[in-house]
Amino acid sequence: MSWFKRNIGWLLALIPALLLALAASSFRYTQIYLPLDWTQPINAGSAVGTLEQTYRGYDDQRRQRTVTVEVLGVAPVESFGGHAAVVGATMWQLDLLLSADPDQHLMHCEIELVDAEGTRYGFEGGRRAADPDDPFYSSVVLTPMCVPEDAPGPSLNPITGEPVESPEVRPDSWELATAMVLPDGYEPQQVRIGWDKPSFLVLDVP
Amino acid sequence: MRFTRDGLLTAVIVVLALFLGSQVVQLIPSPEEQFGRPFEHHATVGEAVEVRTGTLSVNGVQTSREVEIHGQVAATTALWLVVDFEWLAKDRPSPYAASEVRLLTPDGRTYGGVGPVPVACFPGQPHITLGCQALIELPADALEGAVLRFPAALNSELDDVVIVDLGIDAARAAELAQPAERIQLTGPVEQP
Numbered sequence: 106m107s108w109f110k111r112n113i114g115w116l117l118a119l120i121p122a123l124l125l126a127l128a129a130s131s132f133r134y135t136q137i138y139l140p141l142d143w144t145q146p147i148n149a150g151s152a153v154g155t156l157e158q159t160y161r162g163y164d165d166q167r168r169q170r171t172v173t174v175e176v177l178g179v180a181p182v183e184s185f186g187g188h189a190a191v192v193g194a195t196m197w198q199l200d201l202l203l204s205a206d207p208d209q210h211l212m213h214c215e216i217e218l219v220d221a222e223g224t225r226y227g228f229e230g231g232r233r234a235a236d237p238d239d240p241f242y243s244s245v246v247l248t249p250m251c252v253p254e255d256a257p258g259p260s261l262n263p264i265t266g267e268p269v270e271s272p273e274v275r276p277d278s279w280e281l282a283t284a285m286v287l288p289d290g291y292e293p294q295q296v297r298i299g300w301d302k303p304s305f306l307v308l309d310v311p
Numbered sequence: 312m313r314f315t316r317d318g319l320l321t322a323v324i325v326v327l328a329l330f331l332g333s334q335v336v337q338l339i340p341s342p343e344e345q346f347g348r349p350f351e352h353h354a355t356v357g358e359a360v361e362v363r364t365g366t367l368s369v370n371g372v373q374t375s376r377e378v379e380i381h382g383q384v385a386a387t388t389a390l391w392l393v394v395d396f397e398w399l400a401k402d403r404p405s406p407y408a409a410s411e412v413r414l415l416t417p418d419g420r421t422y423g424g425v426g427p428v429p430v431a432c433f434p435g436q437p438h439i440t441l442g443c444q445a446l447i448e449l450p451a452d453a454l455e456g457a458v459l460r461f462p463a464a465l466n467s468e469l470d471d472v473v474i475v476d477l478g479i480d481a482a483r484a485a486e487l488a489q490p491a492e493r494i495q496l497t498g499p500v501e502q503p
Contacts, residue, residue, distance in 0.1 A: 212495035224438070226436055
């Protein structure tokens with residue numbers, strides 16, 4: 106009886122053992138690195154999509170999030186909110202329609218525009234004062250609230266984790282307008298929007 | 312106990328395999344060595360280098376005893392080294408941490424870090440080149456033969472790092488050690 110025939114059982118057992126070793130040593134990648142970045146795209150394949158995710162808030166509680174986002178339009182503009190694009194770049198206004206239950210925590214989202222090559226563009230960058238004489242202009246922009254200012258819905262205090270109630274009940278749907286700067290020659294093809302890593306929505310520009 | 316030919320052969324093969332294995336292990340760098348060694352890219356002034364997060368090039372250095380930013384003047388009895396460099400984010404928005412730039416001298420000294428004068432290199436949008444400045448306070452004897460170290464990101468240990476040879480010889484070091492004028496620092500400049 107050859108060696109292989111005598112040890113066939115152990116050789117077969119080696120295959121799952123190696124797979125288990127690989128799985129065990131990849132825990133850091135799957136459990137730590139991947140959840141810390143935007144690694145789970147939800148490709149809507151159209152201008153409207155729904156993000157569903159479970160996330161952990163500042164108070165360490167797990168919550169379910171369901172929000173529908175529709176890209177109403179993306180169009181070049183001269184200026185937006187006191188900002189204009191630097192020479193050689195174009196400012197694009199992005200109009201979104203968001204729909205969610207009033208009890209959903211949706212304050213502060215991250216939005217990026219994506220061009221045909223897959224390059225991502227954020228809020229900051231390529232900005233100058235729309236009015237060159239404005240003495241108080243700052244090119245620093247705050248990330249959008251993503252919710253109506255007077256009715257933001259519930260949120261959590263980022264330091265204490267205490268719940269903060271909305272002064273008014275948020276409507277079931279609301280529009281959000283913002284703008285980003287892309288260099289000339291690059292046009293937005295997709296919109297990425299997300300609240301808590303790693304899941305985010307990828308919507309097509311209509 | 313009886314020694315068979317097969318048994319002896321197996322023993323010899325096992326000992327040989329263990330010996331070869333231990334030799335291979337000695338040749339392979341240990342994980343600790345790998346952790347302490349980032350991926351170095353060497354460049355000279357004016358040479359653009361692509362790293363994981365973007366493309367970086369040093370345009371030049373200048374020195375001064377006084378730098379001015381936002382109407383405030385910072386003076387030193389040593390020297391301010393002002394490094395003019397360009398940063399182009401790769402495929403996503405990524406600012407450059409200018410305070411991470413270090414100057415390394417041939418005798419092993421390191422200068423740089425967060426100083427009294429804040430320098431910024433943001434926002435870093437793809438396809439928009441950022442003209443930035445880094446500021447390092449150092450003594451005149453640190454200039455000759457010095458190189459600059461630019462990490463690709465904040466935690467540079469397992470990451471790309473650009474080492475730029477400034478090409479400063481003794482004559483150039485002497486020239487830089489006697490700066491004449493105050494330098495006006497500029498904020499980041501964006502060029503699409």
